[in-house]
Structure formats: C-alpha cells, structure tokens
Amino acid sequence: MEQPDTDTAANRLRELLNYREHPVTGPEGHSYTAFQARTPTAASPALCDLDVVEQIGSAVAEVVHHTRAANPDAGPLPAHVAAVYDWAREHTAHAPEVEQARRDMREYRHYLEHAIAAGDTSVVRPHRCPDCQTFGLFWPRSNGRNVKALVVCVNRHCADRNGGISRAHSLARLAFERVTEQKMLRDCAT
Numbered sequence: 001m002e003q004p005d006t007d008t009a010a011n012r013l014r015e016l017l018n019y020r021e022h023p024v025t026g027p028e029g030h031s032y033t034a035f036q037a038r039t040p041t042a043a044s045p046a047l048c049d050l051d052v053v054e055q056i057g058s059a060v061a062e063v064v065h066h067t068r069a070a071n072p073d074a075g076p077l078p079a080h081v082a083a084v085y086d087w088a089r090e091h092t093a094h095a096p097e098v099e100q101a102r103r104d105m106r107e108y109r110h111y112l113e114h115a116i117a118a119g120d121t122s123v124v125r126p127h128r129c130p131d132c133q134t135f136g137l138f139w140p141r142s143n144g145r146n147v148k149a150l151v152v153c154v155n156r157h158c159a160d161r162n163g164g165i166s167r168a169h170s171l172a173r174l175a176f177e178r179v180t181e182q183k184m185l186r187d188c189a190t
C-alpha cells in the first residue's frame with residue numbers, strides 16, 4: 001500500500017512503544033531483543049502497560065505469521081519491531097493480489113489499533129460509516145482503549161434504517177472499506 005504521509009502503522013507502533021509507562025531505551029532503540037527481554041521481568045507494571053505489550057506482541061505476531069504463510073522464503077525479521085510492516089510488504093510484493101489486499105487491510109487496521117491503544121481515537125473520524133456513508137462515526141468513551149470494541153455511527157437516519165439501533169462497525173471493517181476504496185481509486189487512475 002502506498003503511504004503518502006508519515007501517519008502509518010509503523011509510526012503509530014513507535015508512538016505506542018513510547019506511550020508505555022517504562023519505555024525500552026538504549027543505543028539500539030526498540031529492538032526485538034529489548035522488547036522480549038523486558039516483558040516477563042517488568043517489576044509491577046501497570047495494567048495499561050501490560051495491555052500495550054500484549055497489543056504490540058499480537059500485532060507483530062499476526063504480521064509475521066501471515067507474511068511467512070504467503071512467502072516461506074521471507075528473510076529474517078527486521079531489527080526494529082516497527083519495521084515489520086515494511087518487511088511484510090517487501091516479502092509479499094509478488095504475492096497474489098488478494099493476499100496483498102489482506103496485508104494492506106491488516107496494516108491499516110493495525111494503524112487504527114495502535115493509535116487507539118495509545119489513546120488517540122481521532123483516527124476514527126476521517127472514515128465514513130460503511131452503511132450510510134456519512135462522517136458520523138465516533139469511538140464511545142466506554143470502549144476505552146479496547147481495540148476489539150466497535151465504532152458507532154451517530155447518524156439518526158442510519159439508526160432508523162436499522163430498527164432504531166445505532167450501527168456499529170469493527171476496525172477491521174473500516175480497514176476493509178479504506179483499502180477497497182484506495183484500490184478502486186488506483187484502478188480508475190490507471
């Protein structure tokens with residue numbers, strides 16, 4: 001997926017790492033070694049810190065799993081966790097189109113997840129509701145930083161057409177819509 005700016009999953013992952021209460025620092029930055037070495041030995045880490053560690057760990061594991069499934073010859077992992085998205089794109093550049101679309105959706109969903117896990121829910125607003133196509137989506141306060149929670153559409157007409165119940169969408173759905181739309185725009189341009 002083309003990344004026209006610096007607001008990427010990789011940068012959001014870096015921000016999430018910085019967000020942690022006890023960030024790993026050192027000459028190597030946030031290396032896998034530092035990340036893994038620290039996790040089991042953290043002294044009384046705050047609950048939110050554990051959530052963030054789990055969020056990063058599962059996101060990276062997901063990217064690695066699918067990249068290796070698509071390309072068993074994918075080389076060693078990059079030294080820095082945040083570079084895993086570049087690594088995935090590089091090693092699936094010749095994968096079937098559907099596989100590349102899944103990769104892009106995964107990366108975009110992670111972009112949303114990393115931002116929300118770090119407390120920035122503003123990433124939801126630029127999306128249209130997949131049902132009514134209006135910009136009425138918001139992240140309910142009760143969701144907290146739970147990235148598995150749903151985005152809600154405030155549009156009343158949208159809810160009316162759903163039996164009076166506000167529509168709710170997963171971050172995966174927003175990622176699907178975004179990547180599909182970008183692909184359509186690219187196809188139109190060529």
Ligand SMILES: [Zn+2]
Binds near residue numbers: 129159
């Ligand atoms: Zn709606």
